[in-house]
Amino acid sequence: MEMIADFEKTELGRIEIAPEVIEVITGLAAAEVDGVAHMSGGFVGDIAERLGRKNLAKGVKVEVGQKEAAVDVFLIVEYGYKIPEVARKIQENVQNAIENMTGLKVVEVNVHIVDVEFKSEKKTEPEEQPHRVR
Template sequence: MKNLIKNSLGEINISKEAIATLAGNAAIECYGLVGMASRNMRDGLTELLGRDNLGKGVEVKISEEMITIDLYIIVQYGTKIHEVANNVIEKVNFVLENTLGFGPDRTNVIVHGVRTK
């Protein structure tokens, strides 16, 4: 698995939750982002997650060959959505590569809403 690091002393297995928390904290620092949205939309309502629950706005899928991250975000009104999304992807990939020593193979951004701050 891609989240398993082996060395001469043993193995390090990094959980999906740890990766999701790192990705959520990296994303929330991006300009134009109001917050992370819950992955589970019920009745069409988008829940804005607090700082303690940022990982719930991130879905991590790990297979033998690939790590995919889906980020559910809410952007600020008046910003260019594609630029905010690209900045989120770049920031998350950079932080994960520098923190964990590996990054996702694919990072998807799902915009759940646009809000005023």
């Protein structure tokens, strides 16, 4: 069952924020952090992307209540970055983005590092030796 946050009622009606909105905000905020190579959507998410569907909520799970949200982020870090620092920056960025955009209080941002990506160095071709004319 999908829960929709019904966190505010005004004289004109209710304001509802779907969990998918929180997922997209989380995914974008996490991807902004230096050192994040990719979000990890698992097998199904990766197939969907190969079929041309851009999934901005890839690698994100959320639980949304009336006034609070908890999120789990699954991602791949670039080799060479300090994982604890990257994870803390993700937690801060995600919390700030969700709280500023939705007004929900973020009670947890759990960061799951599932892999490390090694950047392959470009193979440099040996410089061509000029041909001498004799």
